[in-house]
Amino acid sequence: MPLRRNPTARQLRLGAELRRMRERSGMSSTEAARLLGTNQAQISNIEASRFGVSADRVRALARNYACSDPALVEALVAMAVERRRGWWEEYREILPASLLDLAELEHHAVRIRTAYVAHVPGLLQTPEHAREIFRQAVPALTPPEIEHRVSHRVKRQTILYGDAPTSYEAIVHEAALRMQFGGPFTARRQLRHILDMTEHDHITVRVIPFTAGSFPGSGQSILYATGPVAKLDTVQLDTEHGSEFLDAEAQLDRYRVVLDRMESVALDEAASRKVIHDVARS
Structure with a gap:
């Protein structure tokens, strides 16, 4: 997956919210990567919005982080799947x-x-x-x-x-x-x-x-x-x-x-x- 050169503020917000969710769970990026079946660099790139993230991965990360706010998860999913150019x-x-x-x-x-x-x-x-x-x-x-x-x-x-x-x-x-x-x-x-x-x-x-x-x-x-x-x-x-x-x-x-x-x-x-x-x- 190619790196984004200039992520938008909305893309940056998605990555930041996923990082906050992980930090609230007390999980390290290394542990998050292991549970997701990837590497620590991938988690870092997702959280920095250098990589996009799929709806399935947003939900998987939320489950791994024991997020108890389904409305927040689905709002983040909507941000992740938004592909239409405004x-x-x-x-x-x-x-x-x-x-x-x-x-x-x-x-x-x-x-x-x-x-x-x-x-x-x-x-x-x-x-x-x-x-x-x-x-x-x-x-x-x-x-x-x-x-x-x-x-x-x-x-x-x-x-x-x-x-x-x-x-x-x-x-x-x-x-x-x-x-x-x-x-x-x-x-x-x-x-x-x-x-x-x-x-x-x-x-x-x-x-x-x-x-x-x-x-x-x-x-x-x-x-x-x-x-x-x-x-x-x-x-x-x-x-x-x-x-x-x-x-x-x-x-x-x-x-x-x-x-x-x-x-x-x-x-x-x-x-x-x-x-x-x-x-x-x-």
């Missing part, structure tokens, strides 16, 4: 890998919670708003690079449409609503688009007003993607060098608390819509 693969040689990993994460999430202070969440941005943001990138992007990023962002938004859209909950600070990216016309269209999106039952937008004062998480954007089981949840953070993906249980617990506390200081849905409407009118 739409994001067309950008593989065009955009940074972290943007493709983000699209894949969102595609497979069953629920998304996100919080932004200085920006409108990407899944709610209009093309004009997104284009203006990309024009401010450092180092500067060429016009084709900007358009590739805009089209990628728009395609990410397809998870919010269709027969089985993803549940989406966004917390947005009033500051982001008042940023006039692209000027008043573009800003007004962006706000009206958010109001239109909140008409969908599966989309919730709540605003943190200026009057809320301080709150946790005010210095960063957060995307919390809920997996098919809680142990496969993922947090994505935006940084100057790209996306950062977190999946340790302590990290997931921390960001669940942060989002809950941000939500506690946000206005309810009706009051939030009124704020967005008032900002758009002004």
Whole structure:
């Protein structure tokens, strides 16, 4: 089996979960290899996502590790057998890998919670708003690079449409609503688009007003993607060098608390819509 050169974040997560399962069982990679009828290097390559792994092997490893969580095992099996190339693969040689990993994460999430202070969440941005943001990138992007990023962002938004859209909950600070990216016309269209999106039952937008004062998480954007089981949840953070993906249980617990506390200081849905409407009118 050829080695993978650049495993995706989803492939890396599968390997990491198999390693965690083994470590929780107290079994060494050498012992795991013996029970599976292979060698230690094979186990290491599977856990590092350098090799793929079949559904039968995922189940065999889970049995050997005495895993008592069948829902987790079947979720890992689904990750292992996923062979279909997503739409994001067309950008593989065009955009940074972290943007493709983000699209894949969102595609497979069953629920998304996100919080932004200085920006409108990407899944709610209009093309004009997104284009203006990309024009401010450092180092500067060429016009084709900007358009590739805009089209990628728009395609990410397809998870919010269709027969089985993803549940989406966004917390947005009033500051982001008042940023006039692209000027008043573009800003007004962006706000009206958010109001239109909140008409969908599966989309919730709540605003943190200026009057809320301080709150946790005010210095960063957060995307919390809920997996098919809680142990496969993922947090994505935006940084100057790209996306950062977190999946340790302590990290997931921390960001669940942060989002809950941000939500506690946000206005309810009706009051939030009124704020967005008032900002758009002004």
